[in-house]
Amino acid sequence: MNRYKGQLRILVAVDCIIFGFDGKDLKVLLIQRGFEPEKNKWSLMGGFLEANENLDEAANRILKQLTGLEDIYMEQIHAFSKVDRDVAERAVSVSYFALIDIARYEKQISYDYHAEWFLINEKPDLIFDHDEMVELARKQLQFKAAIQPILFELLPENFTISQLQNLYEGVYKTTFDKRNFIRKLMSTGLLIKLEVKDKSGSRKGAYLYKLDKRKYNAKLDVFFNYIHDRSELAQQN
Amino acid sequence: MNRYKGQLRILVAVDCIIFGFDGKDLKVLLIQRGFEPEKNKWSLMGGFLEANENLDEAANRILKQLTGLEDIYMEQIHAFSKVDRDVAERAVSVSYFALIDIARYEKQISYDYHAEWFLINEKPDLIFDHDEMVELARKQLQFKAAIQPILFELLPENFTISQLQNLYEGVYKTTFDKRNFIRKLMSTGLLIKLEVKDKSGSRKGAYLYKLDKRKYNAKLDVFFNYIHDRSELAQQN
DNA sequence: CCAAAAGTGTTTATACTACACCCATGA
DNA sequence: TCATGGGTGTAGTATAAACACTTTTGG
The missing domain is CATH 3.90.79.10 (Nucleoside Triphosphate Pyrophosphohydrolase)
Structure with missing residues (x-):
């Protein structure tokens, strides 16, 4: 050698x-x-x-x-x-x-x-x-x-929409309109709404959500191909 | 020490x-x-x-x-x-x-x-x-x-639109519609059309363009801020 | 009964996609 | 005159942004 x-x-x-x-x-x-x-x-x-x-x-x-x-x-x-x-x-x-x-x-x-x-x-x-x-x-x-849903790694398994929004707002040091925020998040198809509510944050209680892990893993893989083949992404759910 | x-x-x-x-x-x-x-x-x-x-x-x-x-x-x-x-x-x-x-x-x-x-x-x-x-x-x-106009580093000072398009198509291994391509490129405001034509590639000749270096440098700086403040980008020209 | 957070729709503007024909020229 | 690459516009669709009121309930 x-x-x-x-x-x-x-x-x-x-x-x-x-x-x-x-x-x-x-x-x-x-x-x-x-x-x-x-x-x-x-x-x-x-x-x-x-x-x-x-x-x-x-x-x-x-x-x-x-x-x-x-x-x-x-x-x-x-x-x-x-x-x-x-x-x-x-x-x-x-x-x-x-x-x-x-x-x-x-x-x-x-x-x-x-x-x-x-x-x-x-x-x-x-x-x-x-x-x-x-x-x-x-x-x-x-x-x-x-460009990638990595922030879910920072959340507990079940989480509320406002926790998620707090996280994004913290990362980007800004605020988002909550209607537009949830619409966008939901359109990814990555979130599953649970029946359970979290009552710790408010009197009314907020629905908990969890990640659709199957779709999440698929999306992580697709990452770098985002320029072409958006159609593939669409088919993939 | x-x-x-x-x-x-x-x-x-x-x-x-x-x-x-x-x-x-x-x-x-x-x-x-x-x-x-x-x-x-x-x-x-x-x-x-x-x-x-x-x-x-x-x-x-x-x-x-x-x-x-x-x-x-x-x-x-x-x-x-x-x-x-x-x-x-x-x-x-x-x-x-x-x-x-x-x-x-x-x-x-x-x-x-x-x-x-x-x-x-x-x-x-x-x-x-x-x-x-x-x-x-x-x-x-x-x-x-x-997300950033770095490919201009690969081009000569003056270049034609089709050279630019060839470059992007090579990088992404795909083809683009030339009308949509030029529209998008022009909307960045980074290109300046010259009076001169390049006759080497065709009989008709193609107009040469060059980079607006002032704007180009500004855009490179803004890079990571692309999430917010798109308005700043707009004002900046 | 009221404070505090949750939840929910519509309109408007902008950006993206698909698509086809004429132009100018040198050989 | 014709082959080659250069150049141009429009309509339809999808995405993003702005915006305000009602609901629930524990204290």
Whole structure:
């Protein structure tokens, strides 16, 4: 086995932007760093790529370490590589975002890491280039969510329309007309209305909905083909 | 300066997917690898990240090395990290795509690397995971081009409508109705019709157009905000 | 009985699709 | 004169946006 002589070998890190939703607000999970350098400052959860794993596996390992969760929606965002981005040593870091439902998993989060949920707009300043990572992940989330129904990953299994609307409004920092909103969502054919009502949010109670998982998975696959073959999408239900 | 003990340090590579357009077809620039391992096989142009540069700078350095070109549209696509993706040694590679106008720059390409343009659909099999990189870059190009006018980077300064249409049809592997196509393109307000005609493609000659660079740059900025504030876009001309 | 959130339709404007014929020219 | 690519308009459909009142019920 030949090796490449005289080349630079450096640390490769993975940092996770973990988005969560509690039914009302969009949040991000941060930890207080437990080791030097920059000990005790707020940071994304991260770690170094190890010998026997690829980046996706590393991201999943790191997410599990902090939250105890597996099989979570994750996606690679971007490789960050400024020469002095890590004060201790040259390192490239690849950021990933993850989407989780806060209420369902809150108990499983490991408090070894002093993790806390922050409102996206009220988070503290982070170490290194982590602020930039969060900002890019937020844009990517907006972007993806506009063309793909990924935000359902942030919701509990059953949810109300206003929770869903709160989520979209949080992600896009705006408000939507609720009649137009529900019409559009319903036209995707992805929502199934349940008989049950959730009474926690109002006196009247709001109907719960759930995802049609079969259609949802089909739509995720079709993703990149959206330019042509809209007809296929239509047939597919 | 503290260092991170006991962690893996590896090679970080950059590989460039260089797309080109010759007025008729969409192509990709490949080289015949001049060194071991996998010497003489077809490959993307790549190189290793060096100590004094970030990934964007490395990608630009590598592009310049092969094509002599600077200030080219480039974009990071994805970090590839399978454990055994490089047969010689563990390496992560970050792919970039670049868009260039073949006709304008053909002469400057360095033939030290045995570079050749291939039709996207007729390229040879490539080493390592480079086929996967090209495929993802192609999808990303389709994707980006649908929401952002980046394909103009592939055209000469002045171009005809049918060149433009050929380009879009090549990128999306489809055909468009030419009346609807020009109407849509014109509605962006990005095209300026010139007095001059290009007589090379037909007897009648076709009017040349050029980009309104001022508006083009403005639109690139607005990119991620496309969800709200369409009104701003409208005002902006 | 009333505050607070849930739920529900219609109209208008805009964007997209499909479609076919004449024009100008050089060879 | 004719073959080749260039250029143009309209009608129908689908999608998106604006907009306000009634219902339910726990306290």
